[in-house]
Amino acid sequence: MTPNPGHTPAPSIRAVADSLASAFLDAARVPLDPGSGGEVLGHGAAAREHGWNRPVLIAAGASVLGARRRWLSPLVRAVLDAYPRAPFDRPRELAAWIEASAVLGDACAAATARGQHLVLVRHAVYEPVGAASPLPATPAELAGLLGLDIGELAWFADQRGWNRRAGSARLQHYRYEWRARPGRVPRLLEVPGQRLMRLQRQLVHEVLTALPIHPAAHGFVPGRSARTGAAVHAGSHVVIGMDLTTFFARVGRSEITAALRRAGWGEAVAPVLAALATHAVPEAVIRAMPPGGNPEERFALAQALRLPHLPQGAPTSPMLANLAMRRLDDRLLGWAAAVGARYTRYADDLTFSGDQRLAARSDAFIRGVSGIVADCGQRVNERKTRVRPRGTSQRVTGIVVNAHPAVDRRSYDALRAPLHNCARTGPAAQNRENLPYFREHLRGRIDWVVSLTPKREPALRRLWEAIEWEEPGSAPLR
Structure with missing residues (x-):
């Protein structure tokens, strides 16, 4: 680390994460043996065995930072825990994971507190994800990607909402199942038909995995999990857990379209892709809602289901919800950072953790979160908000994090x-x-x-x- 005089800009945490991810992946591509003539392995078990291990990654990190920092070893350990195999085809995902890690965040914060900053002597050199595979520019190209003709694409996208008014269940793209929950508003499972399900899974594997997901999102993101999200909050003075109500139903088609446009999809094809992954529930299904919940909650759910939204049961919904929640994640991350706290989201579970500053103003902090959530089109389930100080069982997505993630x-x-x-x-x-x-x-x-x-x-x-x-x-x- 070096002092940070006014004329020397400190590298952002994103730049540090990008450079570390690039170095880690470069180091994992090692020759088969000293006599291999410089042949490089890009994939496979040999690459993982020879290059994707703790000593190699620590050395690679030191080459980026100019020295072997004390926090580098625990960072590498966490990376190997989250990625047992080197993610050669997902460099941006690895960089986002490193950017969100508590280890790097603490290192940058500690340097700033001392009036210093991290030094980068080597910078990221990888190409952006998707540079070699441009997105479909027209509905016809999207249809070709999915193996459909343009008429079939229009039928499944159903942009005019005809399917909601279909009289026969055989013509509907979804089947419905209400799940009663004692004392709570029921949950509706909207499961796509077999062919639409296959198309949505194809979208997940061939399109959606390349979309930019916020580093704070840990649910339904390759390389991240409930465990990686929980690890961010381990050993904190206080942990605050909050829950979003009717999460998927409140993510509308217009939000998905706008998120896809921000991610680089053209204005001709983004609405079609959004329509393939959203759905409005027939009125007869809504009228069959079983008892449960208060009138206000039931009315809000019914209203959300009547509009095109992300169906709970479609394979595309979790990843598109993450994409649409990027603005919410940005705002909540900034709100948390203002009091030195951390933030992660696993689907509809929001978690914040921090020191005495967060504990001392937890009530005002929670009110601020609720306001931000409402401004972004979601709603906090206040009955499920929990403030867990040190000395109590601190849980994040069911994982105890008092000292380290544990069951x-x-x-x-x-x-x-x-x-x-x-x-x-x-x-x-x-x-x-x-x-x-x-x-x-x-x-x-x-x-x-x-x-x-x-x-x-x-x-x-x-x-x-x-x-x-x-x-x-x-x-x-x-």
Whole structure:
């Protein structure tokens, strides 16, 4: 680090993150062996084995910063935890993750407090995502990308809302299922038909993964997760959790269109893509809303569902919601930074954490958040707002973060009980929801707990190995 005289501009945290991401990925592309003639590996197991590891990335980071800083090792450890494999095809995503990391934020803040700034002796050199694959410029090009003719594209996009008025359920693009929630407003699942579902999944894999997602967003973003979001808040003096109500239904088609335009889509094709991913619910479905919630909440939900919105059940909804929430994320990140706090969002869960400054003005801070949320078209569920000071169980998306991300005892017991009962009475008796992949479901839950709390692994291993599965292939935990 170096003193920061008035004529020497300090690099932004984004510039530091970009440069580190570029250096990490360059370092991971190593020769096969010293005699390989300089051949470089760009992908594959060999690249991960030889170049995507802690010593190599620390050395690469030191080459960017001009020295091996103390915070570089924990940053590299966090990167390898979030990205077990090098994201060669997603450099901007890696840079955004590093930019949002608590380690880098703390390092920049500490340098600023000392009147210094980080030095960059090497800068990012990678090309922007999407430079080699331009976006479809016309509806015809979008139709070609999806394997449709222009008439089929118009049918599925349904920009005039004909589908909402279709008399036969067979002609509707979605099927509907109300989920009652005691004491709360019901939830409507809007599940696309098979062909529309395939088209939306194609959009996710071929188009939406390249969209710019805010660094504060951790839900439904490749390389980020509930764990990476929770890690930002570990060891904080106070953690504030807030929840958005009827989140997807409040993200309208016009917001998606505007977000796509800001992301580089042309004015001819952005409305069509937005229409493919949004939907207005038929009036008969709204009238069938089961009891639950107060009249104001029910009215607000019905009004949102009547307008084209992101359906809860469509594969495109989470990523497009993240894109549309970029303005909200920017404003909340700035609001948090004003009191030295951190901010992350996992879908509709907002989390803030900080020191005594945030704790001392938590009420005013929460009121400010609610105002910003309302100004951005969303609404805070005030009943679910929680202020968790140090000394209480601080949870973020179900993960305890008092010292480091970990699974709480209640969640562990909720997994241990079905494992024990599977060994005692058999898996079939415990699969009460008739899940077709019940074994894989349990394995996934075990892997999740062990990734957060490794000390639980021996006990869970014993329970797993005591289960007798009817079908073959029950591999031991590793």
